[in-house]
Amino acid sequence: MRDKARTVISPGNALVVIMLLVAILGLSLALIVQQSMNLTALAGNDALTSSQAENAAGSEATTQSDERVDEQSDEQSDAADSPAAESHNATQDSEPQGQDASNAIAGNDTRININTATLEELQTITGVGPVTAQRIIDHRNTVGRFTSVDELMDVSGIGAKTLEKMRDQVRVE
Known part of the structure; x- marks a missing residue:
């Protein structure tokens, strides 16, 4: 020892x-x-x-x-x-x-309002699959309504390149 x-x-x-x-x-x-x-x-x-x-x-x-x-x-x-x-x-x-x-x-x-879109509607956006669509909804539920499209960068899985692909397809109201 x-x-x-x-x-x-x-x-x-x-x-x-x-x-x-x-x-x-x-x-x-x-x-x-x-x-x-x-x-x-x-x-x-x-x-x-x-x-x-x-x-x-x-x-x-x-x-x-x-x-x-x-x-x-x-x-x-x-x-x-x-x-x-x-x-x-x-x-x-x-x-x-x-x-x-x-x-x-x-x-x-025809752009999708990310504050009211359903999971299925979000999945029609270029670069958004089922997981990212669910993350957008979860972020919306925890943080609150999006005030600009740029706030999608706060969602895990959405970077600058993905946001640029999505920008023409989404809107915020």
């Missing part, structure tokens, strides 16, 4: 080891907070860039559509009195001009 301990640590040495571990833990937490802030800022910048790109694309699509309608009006001025031409022009006028315009028309917004 052994009467002596293998390693003897004095109270002073134990205090030094504890202080060293506390310092390492504090540094780790600071790095995690910094990384979280960087990701939040990056997600905010991506959201701004996406909205600016969508606004620019919507404006460009509207301009191109207006030019197309003007050209067609000039070319079809002789046939404008016929019922077929009037029907054709009415169809063109009712076509959505970019995603923003189609979503602005009441009743034509």
